[in-house]
Amino acid sequence: MNVPSRARCVLRFRSPDQPGILAGLTPLLTENGWDIREATIYGDPDTATFFTRMELASDRAKIADLPRQIAPAVAALQLDWEVHDIAEPMPVLIAVSKFNHCLVDLLHKVEIGALPIRIVSVVSNHEQERSRVEWHGIPYHHLPVDRTDKAAQERRFLEIIEESGAELTVLARYMQILSDNFAERLDGRCINIHHSFLPSFKGAKPYHQAKTRGVKLIGATAHYVTADLDEGPIIEQDVRRVTHATTADEMVAIGREVEASVLSRAVRWHAEHRILGNGNQTVVLI
Structure with missing residues (x-):
């Protein structure tokens, strides 16, 4: 029957x-x-x-x-x-540069069933993660950035997103500043992990900025991507305590675990449709 x-x-x-x-x-x-x-x-x-x-x-x-x-x-x-x-996991595309800890964490959590997503493709401006990604049976796209024609790289990036059927794009330490057009095309469908506790220390080398300011807490922030750099609606944050003796390099190492856990929570909540926009904020119903 x-x-x-x-x-x-x-x-x-x-x-x-x-x-x-x-x-x-x-x-x-x-x-x-x-x-x-x-x-x-x-x-x-x-x-x-x-x-x-x-x-x-x-x-x-x-x-x-x-x-x-x-x-x-x-x-x-x-x-x-x-x-x-919600019968099927959400198709997700991941973008990564040289730092691979967030990518590795997402791959592992998908493999053990801890995330309700299906990784359909990985995009990178470097080649180094190809063997790892393809070992998991996931297509890997190397899109080097030509500083004289960055728009061409972004056009291909958007084509891959569409071709893969991805409903969410995750910038897992993808260290490229996206154009306003790219951000607008993916409005509400692109999550970035920033390696600081926003709104403090935006932009490059936030751990080094934090060391210079003598902070006692460092953190990470997952947020939706908008045309304003590191200004998108915040989804999730977490912190770790440091001291005056903690070096900038040590902060970077401490931060990797925080970044990975914060990003995976944000991805899970988005895939479970728990996040609603509320002006420039989010409401996360968990």
């Missing part, structure tokens, strides 16, 4: 904050055969906006029917909503 596959999806939305939002939506879901497996909410008092993420499952309802089923609540409650099928 053929057993019908179980539909699994994430419904997330924002709406004007008001009483009765969940009370108006959940009966429609229940009546149409949806089981709410997880729900996280946040009401922002500053913007008077209500944010919701629900993980739904059903043996008899179809994801394609969900828009019609919740239409009365969408109209009555002014829901700005999205639905995402």
Whole structure:
């Protein structure tokens, strides 16, 4: 006997904050055969906006029917909503330069099932990670940067993203400044890891900047890429304590572990559709 596959999806939305939002939506879901497996909410008092993420499952309802089923609540409650099928892992492209710790961490976590993603391609301006990536059966694209025609390299980069079907691009210590056009094309679909606790120490060599300032905490920041360098909405951050005796090189070594863990959390939350924009900030529903 053929057993019908179980539909699994994430419904997330924002709406004007008001009483009765969940009370108006959940009966429609229940009546149409949806089981709410997880729900996280946040009401922002500053913007008077209500944010919701629900993980739904059903043996008899179809994801394609969900828009019609919740239409009365969408109209009555002014829901700005999205639905995402989570039956398959999200296709992700990774870009890397010479520092490979974030790439290695992502490869390992995918291999052990700790990340709900599928790495479909790796792009690099260097050749050194080719053998590692291809050992995992992943296409590797070497895109050296020609300083006289950087736009050509970016055009090919964007073509690879489209050809691979990647829904998210991850800059895993990809040490190139992207053009405004590139950033705009990937708005909300590109995550960068910056090796400092933003907004402090933007740009190059942040650990050396931190050493010069005598900081006692260093960190890493995962954020969405925008046209403004290191100014995109912050997703996740973490820190480690250092002392006056910690050298800049030691800070770099300490920072590698922080960068890898911060980036993998940000990638997982994006792949699980837990991140919603809220002006120049993010709401992460975990």
